[in-house]
Ligand code: MG
């Protein structure tokens with residue numbers, strides 16, 4: 130069962146190298162749907178504001194989860210993560226060498242010098258907003274600051290390429306070039322994705338250049354993407370913990386994850402997960 134659960138998870142978030150897997154077509158959103166996604170995205174942004182204010186030494190990741198759920202509910206939204214392939218919490222909270230999919234826990238208490246990646250998905254009036262951010266807990270090391278800065282900058286570099294006429298691979302290339310020019314490592318097993326009524330829609334948005342079919346998709350208005358570089362300081366290899374969710378860097382080096390949901394528009398990328 131545990132292996133199945135992992136396979137189910139990876140069906141949606143891993144780089145699909147298996148040609149037998151079903152490939153779906155991108156879903157283009159009309160203006161009314163984009164407006165709903167804007168609202169779903171703004172709710173995620175509000176939760177992130179609260180996370181930024183709440184992250185401090187002494188707070189547990191389960192307390193952060195409760196704060197997030199409270200804000201989602203107050204905006205008539207739910208967590209799009211809870212129950213997804215059996216995920217048992219409302220946010221993902223991943224500390225230091227944990228890259229993604231960390232499960233909030235009352236015993237995981239933040240301490241000075243940690244970094245924590247918090248991934249939040251809202252489900253609001255039939256649509257998903259998806260955004261992740263890595264936060265510093267008090268004063269952090271130069272290495273921790275560096276992996277955060279490089280990963281965030283690679284997100285912005287990728288988003289800058291999200292304009293009509295470009296291909297998905299232009300986003301991927303910009304992310305990869307920025308990260309690798311700083312001698313850090315892209316994790317290739319997990320990717321960005323289309324987002325809409327489903328949390329994971331076509332196309333995959335890789336964080337590196339590849340010959341996969343989705344990379345050649347030409348961006349056009351109505352496409353909504355979650356762009357999300359996942360970066361580690363010392364290796365591109367990961368390991369999944371026995372909880373079958375938490376992904377860590379294999380060498381325990383620090384990891385960061387930054388993600389926005391963006392809509393492709395004729396005026397350029399519109400970031401939906403901002404206030
Ligand atoms: Mg996310």
Ligand code: MG
Pocket residue numbers: 259321322355357388
């Ligand atoms: Mg995502």
